[in-house]
Amino acid sequence: MPPIESLLSPGLQFGLEHSNLTCWVICGSLALLSITSWAVILSKHFLLSRVHRANLSFLREYRESNHPLELFQQREHHEFSPFYHIYHAACREIAWYLLGEDEPGATFAARLQGAGRITPSQMGAVQTAMERSVAEAALRLEARMSWVATALSSAPFLGLLGTVWGILDAFSTMTDAANTAGLAALAPGITTALVTTVLGLLVAIPTMVGYNFLVNRIRSMVVRLDNFASELSAGFDRTFVDHRFSTEVLPSMNALGSPSMPAFTGTSSSPLPTTMHVAHARA
Template sequence: MESFISPGLQYGLEHSTLTCWIICGILALFSVTSWAVILSKHFLLSRVHKANLSFLREYRESNHALELYQQREPHEFSSFYHIYHAACREMSWYLLGEDEPGTTFAARLQGAGRITPSQMSAVQVAMERSVAEAALRLEARMGWVATTLSSAPFLGLLGTVWGILDTFSTLTSAGSTATLATLAPGITTALVTTVLGLLVAIPSMVCYNALVNRIRGMVVRLDNFASELNAGFDRTFVDHRFSNEALPSMSALGSPSMPAFAGTSSSPLPSPKHAVHARA
Protein backbone atom coordinates (compact mmCIF):
# COMPACT_ATOMS: atom_id res chain seq x y z
CA MET A 1 0.00 0.00 0.00
CA GLU A 2 1.39 3.34 -1.03
CA SER A 3 2.12 5.70 1.83
CA PHE A 4 0.41 9.09 2.02
CA ILE A 5 3.53 10.62 3.57
CA SER A 6 6.00 12.23 1.20
CA PRO A 7 9.23 10.25 0.67
CA GLY A 8 11.36 13.06 2.12
CA LEU A 9 9.27 13.32 5.28
CA GLN A 10 9.21 9.55 5.67
CA TYR A 11 12.99 9.39 5.24
CA GLY A 12 13.46 12.10 7.86
CA LEU A 13 11.22 10.31 10.37
CA GLU A 14 13.07 7.04 9.84
CA HIS A 15 16.40 8.72 10.67
CA SER A 16 15.15 11.04 13.41
CA THR A 17 17.14 11.62 16.55
CA LEU A 18 15.87 11.68 20.12
CA THR A 19 15.68 15.49 20.09
CA CYS A 20 13.58 15.41 16.93
CA TRP A 21 11.17 12.88 18.44
CA ILE A 22 10.79 14.96 21.60
CA ILE A 23 9.93 18.09 19.60
CA CYS A 24 7.55 16.08 17.41
CA GLY A 25 5.86 14.74 20.55
CA ILE A 26 5.41 18.27 21.91
CA LEU A 27 3.99 19.40 18.57
CA ALA A 28 1.60 16.45 18.57
CA LEU A 29 0.43 17.35 22.08
CA PHE A 30 -0.16 20.96 21.02
CA SER A 31 -2.03 19.80 17.93
CA VAL A 32 -4.34 17.43 19.83
CA THR A 33 -5.13 20.10 22.44
CA SER A 34 -5.74 22.73 19.77
CA TRP A 35 -8.08 20.54 17.74
CA ALA A 36 -9.97 19.48 20.87
CA VAL A 37 -10.61 23.14 21.72
CA ILE A 38 -11.48 24.02 18.11
CA LEU A 39 -14.03 21.23 17.74
CA SER A 40 -15.62 21.76 21.16
CA LYS A 41 -15.80 25.51 20.56
CA HIS A 42 -17.37 24.98 17.12
CA PHE A 43 -20.14 22.77 18.52
CA LEU A 44 -20.66 25.11 21.50
CA LEU A 45 -21.04 28.20 19.31
CA SER A 46 -23.48 26.38 17.04
CA ARG A 47 -25.55 25.26 20.01
CA VAL A 48 -25.51 28.72 21.59
CA HIS A 49 -26.54 30.32 18.30
CA LYS A 50 -29.54 27.99 17.89
CA ALA A 51 -30.55 28.48 21.54
CA ASN A 52 -30.33 32.27 21.16
CA LEU A 53 -32.56 32.24 18.09
CA SER A 54 -35.10 30.04 19.88
CA PHE A 55 -35.20 32.25 22.98
CA LEU A 56 -35.32 35.46 20.95
CA ARG A 57 -38.35 34.16 19.07
CA GLU A 58 -40.10 33.29 22.34
CA TYR A 59 -39.24 36.66 23.87
CA ARG A 60 -40.59 38.64 20.94
CA GLU A 61 -43.78 36.56 20.86
CA SER A 62 -44.43 36.94 24.62
CA ASN A 63 -47.28 39.16 25.79
CA HIS A 64 -45.36 40.77 28.66
CA ALA A 65 -41.72 41.61 29.26
CA LEU A 66 -41.60 39.38 32.37
CA GLU A 67 -43.72 36.53 31.03
CA LEU A 68 -40.81 34.21 30.27
CA TYR A 69 -39.23 35.05 33.62
CA GLN A 70 -42.46 34.07 35.38
CA GLN A 71 -42.60 30.73 33.54
CA ARG A 72 -39.14 29.86 34.90
CA GLU A 73 -38.19 27.73 31.90
CA PRO A 74 -34.37 27.83 31.73
CA HIS A 75 -32.55 27.94 28.41
CA GLU A 76 -29.18 26.61 29.49
CA PHE A 77 -27.21 27.28 26.31
CA SER A 78 -28.80 30.62 25.44
CA SER A 79 -26.68 33.65 26.31
CA PHE A 80 -29.73 35.83 25.61
CA TYR A 81 -31.62 34.01 28.35
CA HIS A 82 -28.89 34.64 30.93
CA ILE A 83 -28.90 38.36 30.09
CA TYR A 84 -32.71 38.41 30.26
CA HIS A 85 -32.76 36.51 33.56
CA ALA A 86 -30.22 38.85 35.19
CA ALA A 87 -32.22 41.91 34.09
CA CYS A 88 -35.52 40.41 35.26
CA ARG A 89 -34.10 39.55 38.68
CA GLU A 90 -32.97 43.13 39.20
CA MET A 91 -36.24 44.53 37.84
CA SER A 92 -38.32 42.19 40.02
CA TRP A 93 -36.42 43.31 43.10
CA TYR A 94 -37.20 46.98 42.50
CA LEU A 95 -40.82 46.33 41.51
CA LEU A 96 -41.86 43.72 44.08
CA GLY A 97 -39.03 43.42 46.57
CA GLU A 98 -38.21 39.83 45.52
CA ASP A 99 -35.76 38.50 42.98
CA GLU A 100 -37.47 35.17 42.22
CA PRO A 101 -41.02 34.76 40.87
CA GLY A 102 -43.33 33.15 43.42
CA THR A 103 -46.90 31.91 43.25
CA THR A 104 -48.32 35.44 43.62
CA PHE A 105 -45.87 37.03 41.21
CA ALA A 106 -48.40 37.75 38.45
CA ALA A 107 -51.01 39.15 40.84
CA ARG A 108 -48.51 41.40 42.61
CA LEU A 109 -47.12 42.56 39.29
CA GLN A 110 -50.55 43.88 38.30
CA GLY A 111 -50.54 46.29 41.23
CA ALA A 112 -46.89 47.22 41.06
CA GLY A 113 -45.93 50.75 40.15
CA ARG A 114 -42.94 51.89 38.17
CA ILE A 115 -39.28 52.34 38.98
CA THR A 116 -37.13 55.45 38.79
CA PRO A 117 -34.49 56.07 36.11
CA SER A 118 -31.75 55.58 38.70
CA GLN A 119 -33.13 52.13 39.52
CA MET A 120 -33.27 51.36 35.82
CA SER A 121 -29.57 52.20 35.70
CA ALA A 122 -28.96 49.37 38.16
CA VAL A 123 -30.91 47.00 35.89
CA GLN A 124 -28.79 48.14 32.96
CA VAL A 125 -25.61 47.47 34.94
CA ALA A 126 -26.86 43.92 35.63
CA MET A 127 -27.39 43.40 31.90
CA GLU A 128 -23.93 44.74 31.05
CA ARG A 129 -22.36 42.46 33.64
CA SER A 130 -24.21 39.48 32.20
CA VAL A 131 -23.08 40.40 28.67
CA ALA A 132 -19.46 40.52 29.84
CA GLU A 133 -19.77 37.12 31.55
CA ALA A 134 -21.35 35.60 28.43
CA ALA A 135 -18.52 36.98 26.28
CA LEU A 136 -15.95 35.45 28.63
CA ARG A 137 -17.68 32.07 28.38
CA LEU A 138 -17.62 32.26 24.59
CA GLU A 139 -13.91 33.15 24.54
CA ALA A 140 -12.89 30.54 27.13
CA ARG A 141 -9.98 28.24 26.20
CA MET A 142 -9.22 30.12 22.99
CA GLY A 143 -5.81 30.89 24.46
CA TRP A 144 -4.79 27.25 23.87
CA VAL A 145 -5.35 27.64 20.13
CA ALA A 146 -3.49 30.97 20.09
CA THR A 147 -0.58 29.38 21.97
CA THR A 148 -0.43 26.52 19.48
CA LEU A 149 -0.40 28.68 16.37
CA SER A 150 2.28 30.97 17.82
CA SER A 151 4.50 28.30 19.41
CA ALA A 152 4.48 25.54 16.78
CA PRO A 153 6.65 27.38 14.20
CA PHE A 154 9.24 28.25 16.84
CA LEU A 155 9.38 24.65 18.05
CA GLY A 156 9.91 23.54 14.47
CA LEU A 157 12.65 26.12 14.05
CA LEU A 158 14.27 24.90 17.26
CA GLY A 159 14.38 21.35 15.90
CA THR A 160 15.81 22.59 12.60
CA VAL A 161 18.62 24.54 14.23
CA TRP A 162 19.38 21.64 16.54
CA GLY A 163 19.53 19.22 13.63
CA ILE A 164 21.80 21.47 11.59
CA LEU A 165 24.17 21.76 14.54
CA ASP A 166 24.29 17.96 14.77
CA THR A 167 24.96 17.81 11.03
CA PHE A 168 27.91 20.17 11.31
CA SER A 169 29.23 18.07 14.17
CA THR A 170 29.01 14.97 11.98
CA LEU A 171 30.69 16.83 9.13
CA THR A 172 33.59 17.82 11.38
CA SER A 173 34.05 14.30 12.68
CA ALA A 174 33.98 12.75 9.19
CA GLY A 175 36.49 15.23 7.80
CA SER A 176 37.33 14.79 4.13
CA THR A 177 35.48 11.46 3.92
CA ALA A 178 32.08 13.14 4.40
CA THR A 179 29.65 12.52 1.57
CA LEU A 180 26.09 13.52 0.78
CA ALA A 181 24.87 10.17 2.08
CA THR A 182 26.53 10.97 5.40
CA LEU A 183 24.95 14.43 5.72
CA ALA A 184 21.51 13.63 4.27
CA PRO A 185 19.98 12.04 7.43
CA GLY A 186 20.93 14.98 9.65
CA ILE A 187 19.71 17.64 7.21
CA THR A 188 16.45 15.79 6.51
CA THR A 189 15.80 15.31 10.21
CA ALA A 190 16.42 19.00 10.81
CA LEU A 191 13.80 19.95 8.22
CA VAL A 192 11.20 17.48 9.53
CA THR A 193 10.48 19.54 12.64
CA THR A 194 9.94 22.68 10.57
CA VAL A 195 7.45 20.86 8.34
CA LEU A 196 5.56 19.44 11.31
CA GLY A 197 5.55 22.82 13.05
CA LEU A 198 3.96 24.46 10.01
CA LEU A 199 1.46 21.60 9.62
CA VAL A 200 0.36 22.23 13.20
CA ALA A 201 0.37 26.04 13.09
CA ILE A 202 -1.37 26.71 9.75
CA PRO A 203 -4.66 24.86 10.46
CA SER A 204 -4.73 26.28 13.98
CA MET A 205 -4.35 29.81 12.60
CA VAL A 206 -7.15 29.35 10.07
CA CYS A 207 -9.54 27.86 12.62
CA TYR A 208 -8.60 30.44 15.25
CA ASN A 209 -9.41 33.35 12.94
CA ALA A 210 -12.72 31.74 11.95
CA LEU A 211 -13.71 31.16 15.58
CA VAL A 212 -12.68 34.65 16.65
CA ASN A 213 -14.85 36.17 13.91
CA ARG A 214 -17.82 34.05 15.00
CA ILE A 215 -17.32 35.02 18.65
CA ARG A 216 -17.08 38.71 17.79
CA GLY A 217 -20.32 38.49 15.83
CA MET A 218 -22.06 36.77 18.74
CA VAL A 219 -20.80 39.38 21.21
CA VAL A 220 -22.20 42.13 18.97
CA ARG A 221 -25.56 40.33 18.93
CA LEU A 222 -25.41 40.08 22.73
CA ASP A 223 -24.97 43.85 22.95
CA ASN A 224 -27.82 44.39 20.49
CA PHE A 225 -30.15 42.14 22.49
CA ALA A 226 -29.21 43.90 25.72
CA SER A 227 -30.03 47.25 24.07
CA GLU A 228 -33.37 45.91 22.84
CA LEU A 229 -34.16 44.52 26.28
CA ASN A 230 -33.16 47.78 27.94
CA ALA A 231 -35.43 49.79 25.63
CA GLY A 232 -38.39 47.46 26.27
CA PHE A 233 -37.96 47.60 30.05
CA ASP A 234 -37.54 51.36 29.93
CA ARG A 235 -40.82 51.86 28.06
CA THR A 236 -42.75 49.44 30.28
CA PHE A 237 -41.48 49.94 33.81
CA VAL A 238 -39.69 53.30 34.13
CA ASP A 239 -41.42 56.49 35.25
CA HIS A 240 -39.83 59.45 33.47
CA ARG A 241 -42.16 62.10 34.88
CA PHE A 242 -40.54 65.09 36.54
CA SER A 243 -40.69 65.34 40.30
CA ASN A 244 -42.93 68.04 41.85
CA GLU A 245 -40.25 68.97 44.34
CA ALA A 246 -38.55 72.20 43.23
CA LEU A 247 -34.84 72.66 43.52
CA PRO A 248 -33.68 75.35 46.02
CA SER A 249 -32.66 78.71 44.58
CA MET A 250 -29.09 79.93 44.56
CA SER A 251 -29.87 82.58 47.17
CA ALA A 252 -31.28 79.97 49.52
CA LEU A 253 -28.06 78.01 49.32
CA GLY A 254 -26.07 81.00 50.62
CA SER A 255 -22.74 82.34 49.47
CA PRO A 256 -19.72 80.04 49.67
CA SER A 257 -17.23 80.86 52.41
CA MET A 258 -13.60 81.37 51.41
CA PRO A 259 -11.03 80.21 54.02
CA ALA A 260 -8.36 82.77 54.97
CA PHE A 261 -4.83 81.94 53.87
CA ALA A 262 -2.16 81.77 56.55
CA GLY A 263 0.17 84.73 56.75
CA THR A 264 -2.14 87.19 54.94
CA SER A 265 -3.82 90.24 56.39
CA SER A 266 -7.56 90.50 56.80
CA SER A 267 -7.77 93.71 54.73
CA PRO A 268 -9.75 93.40 51.52
CA LEU A 269 -7.93 93.09 48.23
CA PRO A 270 -7.76 96.25 46.13
CA SER A 271 -10.24 96.59 43.33
CA PRO A 272 -9.01 96.18 39.75
CA LYS A 273 -9.28 99.98 39.24
CA HIS A 274 -7.07 100.74 42.22
CA ALA A 275 -4.59 98.11 41.06
CA VAL A 276 -4.28 99.85 37.68
CA HIS A 277 -3.61 103.25 39.35
CA ALA A 278 -1.02 101.66 41.61
CA ARG A 279 0.88 100.28 38.64
CA ALA A 280 0.73 103.69 36.94
Protein backbone atom coordinates (compact mmCIF):
# COMPACT_ATOMS: atom_id res chain seq x y z
CA MET A 1 0.00 0.00 0.00
CA PRO A 2 1.52 3.37 -0.96
CA PRO A 3 2.22 5.83 1.86
CA ILE A 4 -0.23 8.62 2.58
CA GLU A 5 2.26 11.27 1.51
CA SER A 6 2.29 9.90 -2.03
CA LEU A 7 -1.49 10.35 -2.28
CA LEU A 8 -1.27 14.08 -1.55
CA SER A 9 -0.66 16.72 -4.16
CA PRO A 10 2.83 18.27 -4.11
CA GLY A 11 1.45 21.64 -3.03
CA LEU A 12 -0.57 20.16 -0.16
CA GLN A 13 2.38 18.05 0.94
CA PHE A 14 4.68 21.09 0.83
CA GLY A 15 2.20 23.12 2.87
CA LEU A 16 1.87 20.43 5.56
CA GLU A 17 5.65 20.14 5.83
CA HIS A 18 5.93 23.88 6.59
CA SER A 19 2.83 24.14 8.78
CA ASN A 20 2.92 26.17 11.98
CA LEU A 21 1.01 25.76 15.23
CA THR A 22 -2.01 27.77 14.05
CA CYS A 23 -2.38 25.62 10.95
CA TRP A 24 -2.22 22.40 12.97
CA VAL A 25 -4.80 23.66 15.48
CA ILE A 26 -7.25 24.53 12.70
CA CYS A 27 -6.56 21.25 10.90
CA GLY A 28 -7.25 19.38 14.14
CA SER A 29 -10.51 21.26 14.60
CA LEU A 30 -11.53 20.40 11.04
CA ALA A 31 -10.69 16.74 11.63
CA LEU A 32 -12.80 16.74 14.80
CA LEU A 33 -15.73 18.30 12.95
CA SER A 34 -15.42 15.75 10.16
CA ILE A 35 -15.31 12.78 12.55
CA THR A 36 -18.31 14.07 14.52
CA SER A 37 -20.42 14.81 11.47
CA TRP A 38 -19.71 11.49 9.79
CA ALA A 39 -20.38 9.59 12.99
CA VAL A 40 -23.81 11.22 13.10
CA ILE A 41 -24.40 10.65 9.37
CA LEU A 42 -23.55 6.94 9.50
CA SER A 43 -25.46 6.29 12.72
CA LYS A 44 -28.48 8.14 11.36
CA HIS A 45 -28.28 6.18 8.10
CA PHE A 46 -28.35 2.84 9.93
CA LEU A 47 -31.12 4.08 12.23
CA LEU A 48 -33.31 5.14 9.30
CA SER A 49 -32.78 1.77 7.64
CA ARG A 50 -33.79 -0.01 10.82
CA VAL A 51 -36.83 2.23 11.26
CA HIS A 52 -37.90 1.57 7.67
CA ARG A 53 -37.73 -2.20 8.15
CA ALA A 54 -39.63 -1.95 11.46
CA ASN A 55 -42.35 0.16 9.81
CA LEU A 56 -42.77 -2.36 7.00
CA SER A 57 -43.03 -5.21 9.52
CA PHE A 58 -45.65 -3.43 11.63
CA LEU A 59 -47.63 -2.25 8.60
CA ARG A 60 -47.81 -5.80 7.27
CA GLU A 61 -49.12 -7.12 10.61
CA TYR A 62 -51.61 -4.27 10.95
CA ARG A 63 -53.11 -4.77 7.49
CA GLU A 64 -53.33 -8.52 8.03
CA SER A 65 -55.17 -8.16 11.38
CA ASN A 66 -58.90 -8.85 11.57
CA HIS A 67 -59.76 -5.96 13.89
CA PRO A 68 -58.28 -2.44 14.16
CA LEU A 69 -57.51 -3.01 17.87
CA GLU A 70 -56.22 -6.56 17.53
CA LEU A 71 -52.51 -5.66 17.76
CA PHE A 72 -53.27 -3.32 20.64
CA GLN A 73 -55.05 -6.10 22.52
CA GLN A 74 -52.20 -8.54 21.85
CA ARG A 75 -49.70 -5.97 23.18
CA GLU A 76 -47.51 -6.29 20.09
CA HIS A 77 -44.38 -4.17 20.47
CA HIS A 78 -42.38 -2.70 17.58
CA GLU A 79 -40.04 -0.43 19.47
CA PHE A 80 -38.20 0.97 16.44
CA SER A 81 -41.34 1.58 14.39
CA PRO A 82 -42.87 5.08 14.53
CA PHE A 83 -45.96 3.58 12.90
CA TYR A 84 -46.42 1.45 16.01
CA HIS A 85 -46.15 4.45 18.36
CA ILE A 86 -48.72 6.38 16.31
CA TYR A 87 -51.04 3.38 16.33
CA HIS A 88 -50.58 2.78 20.06
CA ALA A 89 -51.28 6.42 20.93
CA ALA A 90 -54.50 6.35 18.88
CA CYS A 91 -55.61 3.03 20.39
CA ARG A 92 -55.08 4.28 23.93
CA GLU A 93 -57.32 7.29 23.29
CA ILE A 94 -60.04 5.18 21.64
CA ALA A 95 -59.93 2.56 24.41
CA TRP A 96 -60.31 5.31 27.00
CA TYR A 97 -63.39 6.77 25.32
CA LEU A 98 -64.94 3.37 24.61
CA LEU A 99 -64.15 1.46 27.81
CA GLY A 100 -62.73 3.98 30.26
CA GLU A 101 -59.25 2.36 30.26
CA ASP A 102 -56.17 3.10 28.20
CA GLU A 103 -54.54 -0.34 28.43
CA PRO A 104 -56.10 -3.68 27.38
CA GLY A 105 -57.03 -5.90 30.29
CA ALA A 106 -58.22 -9.48 30.59
CA THR A 107 -61.80 -8.59 29.67
CA PHE A 108 -60.88 -6.10 26.95
CA ALA A 109 -62.25 -8.14 24.02
CA ALA A 110 -65.52 -8.99 25.81
CA ARG A 111 -66.14 -5.42 26.90
CA LEU A 112 -65.33 -4.14 23.44
CA GLN A 113 -68.16 -6.24 21.98
CA GLY A 114 -70.72 -4.34 24.04
CA ALA A 115 -69.16 -0.91 23.69
CA GLY A 116 -70.86 1.78 21.68
CA ARG A 117 -69.19 4.32 19.45
CA ILE A 118 -67.40 7.57 20.05
CA THR A 119 -68.45 11.04 18.97
CA PRO A 120 -66.70 13.11 16.27
CA SER A 121 -65.34 15.43 18.96
CA GLN A 122 -63.77 12.46 20.75
CA MET A 123 -62.30 11.34 17.43
CA GLY A 124 -60.73 14.79 17.23
CA ALA A 125 -58.88 14.01 20.47
CA VAL A 126 -57.67 10.74 18.92
CA GLN A 127 -56.37 12.63 15.88
CA THR A 128 -54.61 15.08 18.19
CA ALA A 129 -52.84 12.18 19.91
CA MET A 130 -51.72 10.84 16.54
CA GLU A 131 -50.45 14.25 15.44
CA ARG A 132 -48.51 14.57 18.69
CA SER A 133 -46.97 11.13 18.13
CA VAL A 134 -46.00 12.08 14.56
CA ALA A 135 -44.32 15.25 15.82
CA GLU A 136 -42.39 13.34 18.48
CA ALA A 137 -41.25 10.76 15.90
CA ALA A 138 -40.09 13.55 13.58
CA LEU A 139 -38.07 15.11 16.41
CA ARG A 140 -36.41 11.76 17.14
CA LEU A 141 -35.54 11.30 13.47
CA GLU A 142 -34.04 14.79 13.24
CA ALA A 143 -32.07 14.51 16.49
CA ARG A 144 -28.37 15.45 16.26
CA MET A 145 -28.74 16.68 12.68
CA SER A 146 -27.81 20.13 13.96
CA TRP A 147 -24.30 18.77 14.64
CA VAL A 148 -23.91 17.94 10.96
CA ALA A 149 -25.29 21.32 9.94
CA THR A 150 -22.82 23.02 12.29
CA ALA A 151 -19.88 21.12 10.82
CA LEU A 152 -21.09 21.87 7.30
CA SER A 153 -21.40 25.60 7.87
CA SER A 154 -18.32 26.15 10.07
CA ALA A 155 -15.72 24.08 8.16
CA PRO A 156 -15.24 26.57 5.26
CA PHE A 157 -15.02 29.48 7.67
CA LEU A 158 -12.41 27.72 9.78
CA GLY A 159 -10.41 27.06 6.62
CA LEU A 160 -10.72 30.70 5.61
CA LEU A 161 -9.63 31.81 9.08
CA GLY A 162 -6.50 29.67 8.82
CA THR A 163 -5.76 31.07 5.37
CA VAL A 164 -6.07 34.70 6.42
CA TRP A 165 -4.03 34.05 9.56
CA GLY A 166 -1.32 32.27 7.56
CA ILE A 167 -1.10 35.02 4.95
CA LEU A 168 -0.68 37.62 7.69
CA ASP A 169 2.11 35.55 9.24
CA ALA A 170 3.76 35.11 5.83
CA PHE A 171 3.84 38.84 5.12
CA SER A 172 5.06 39.53 8.63
CA THR A 173 7.90 37.03 8.20
CA MET A 174 8.89 38.52 4.86
CA THR A 175 8.91 42.04 6.30
CA ASP A 176 11.08 41.04 9.27
CA ALA A 177 13.64 39.25 7.06
CA ALA A 178 16.78 41.29 6.52
CA ASN A 179 18.00 40.20 3.11
CA THR A 180 15.30 37.82 1.84
CA ALA A 181 12.45 39.04 -0.30
CA GLY A 182 10.39 37.90 -3.21
CA LEU A 183 8.38 34.84 -4.02
CA ALA A 184 10.87 32.34 -2.61
CA ALA A 185 10.50 33.79 0.86
CA LEU A 186 6.73 34.18 0.58
CA ALA A 187 5.89 30.79 -0.94
CA PRO A 188 6.12 28.58 2.21
CA GLY A 189 3.86 30.84 4.24
CA ILE A 190 1.26 31.25 1.48
CA THR A 191 1.19 27.52 0.75
CA THR A 192 0.74 26.73 4.43
CA ALA A 193 -2.06 29.26 4.66
CA LEU A 194 -3.93 27.72 1.74
CA VAL A 195 -3.76 24.26 3.30
CA THR A 196 -6.51 25.11 5.79
CA THR A 197 -8.86 26.28 3.02
CA VAL A 198 -8.31 23.05 1.12
CA LEU A 199 -8.96 20.95 4.21
CA GLY A 200 -12.03 23.03 5.07
CA LEU A 201 -13.50 22.34 1.63
CA LEU A 202 -12.57 18.66 1.86
CA VAL A 203 -14.55 18.49 5.11
CA ALA A 204 -17.52 20.58 3.93
CA ILE A 205 -18.20 19.07 0.49
CA PRO A 206 -18.64 15.39 1.52
CA THR A 207 -20.54 16.50 4.64
CA MET A 208 -22.92 18.50 2.45
CA VAL A 209 -23.59 15.43 0.29
CA GLY A 210 -24.27 13.24 3.33
CA TYR A 211 -26.40 15.91 5.00
CA ASN A 212 -28.62 16.42 1.95
CA PHE A 213 -29.01 12.66 1.58
CA LEU A 214 -30.14 12.31 5.19
CA VAL A 215 -32.46 15.32 5.02
CA ASN A 216 -34.24 13.85 2.00
CA ARG A 217 -34.61 10.47 3.72
CA ILE A 218 -35.95 12.06 6.92
CA ARG A 219 -38.38 14.24 4.95
CA SER A 220 -39.74 11.25 3.05
CA MET A 221 -40.02 9.31 6.33
CA VAL A 222 -42.05 12.13 7.93
CA VAL A 223 -44.35 12.20 4.88
CA ARG A 224 -44.91 8.45 5.31
CA LEU A 225 -45.74 9.03 8.98
CA ASP A 226 -48.35 11.64 8.03
CA ASN A 227 -49.82 9.34 5.39
CA PHE A 228 -50.06 6.44 7.84
CA ALA A 229 -51.69 8.68 10.45
CA SER A 230 -54.25 9.76 7.84
CA GLU A 231 -54.90 6.15 6.85
CA LEU A 232 -55.26 5.14 10.49
CA SER A 233 -57.57 8.06 11.22
CA ALA A 234 -59.82 7.19 8.29
CA GLY A 235 -60.05 3.53 9.34
CA PHE A 236 -60.84 4.35 12.95
CA ASP A 237 -63.37 6.96 11.88
CA ARG A 238 -65.29 4.41 9.78
CA THR A 239 -65.19 1.78 12.53
CA PHE A 240 -65.67 3.61 15.82
CA VAL A 241 -67.24 7.04 15.16
CA ASP A 242 -71.00 7.67 15.27
CA HIS A 243 -71.80 10.31 12.64
CA ARG A 244 -75.56 10.36 13.19
CA PHE A 245 -77.07 13.78 13.79
CA SER A 246 -77.87 14.59 17.39
CA THR A 247 -81.53 14.75 18.39
CA GLU A 248 -80.90 17.65 20.71
CA VAL A 249 -82.76 20.78 19.62
CA LEU A 250 -81.89 24.38 20.25
CA PRO A 251 -84.10 26.30 22.71
CA SER A 252 -86.86 28.42 21.16
CA MET A 253 -86.73 32.20 21.20
CA ASN A 254 -89.65 32.20 23.63
CA ALA A 255 -87.66 30.14 26.13
CA LEU A 256 -84.94 32.76 26.11
CA GLY A 257 -87.31 35.44 27.38
CA SER A 258 -87.68 39.01 26.22
CA PRO A 259 -84.86 41.53 26.54
CA SER A 260 -85.12 44.13 29.30
CA MET A 261 -85.72 47.58 27.76
CA PRO A 262 -86.81 50.82 29.45
CA ALA A 263 -90.46 51.59 28.73
CA PHE A 264 -91.19 54.85 26.91
CA THR A 265 -93.83 57.16 28.35
CA GLY A 266 -95.47 59.79 26.25
CA THR A 267 -95.46 62.35 29.12
CA SER A 268 -91.81 63.16 28.70
CA SER A 269 -91.15 66.80 27.78
CA SER A 270 -88.20 65.97 25.59
CA PRO A 271 -89.11 65.41 21.94
CA LEU A 272 -88.54 62.09 20.27
CA PRO A 273 -85.23 61.92 18.42
CA THR A 274 -85.70 62.13 14.71
CA THR A 275 -83.86 60.03 12.20
CA MET A 276 -81.53 62.95 11.53
CA HIS A 277 -80.78 63.32 15.22
CA VAL A 278 -80.09 59.59 15.55
CA ALA A 279 -77.77 59.60 12.57
CA HIS A 280 -76.00 62.67 13.99
CA ALA A 281 -75.60 60.96 17.34
CA ARG A 282 -74.18 57.83 15.72
CA ALA A 283 -71.76 59.94 13.70
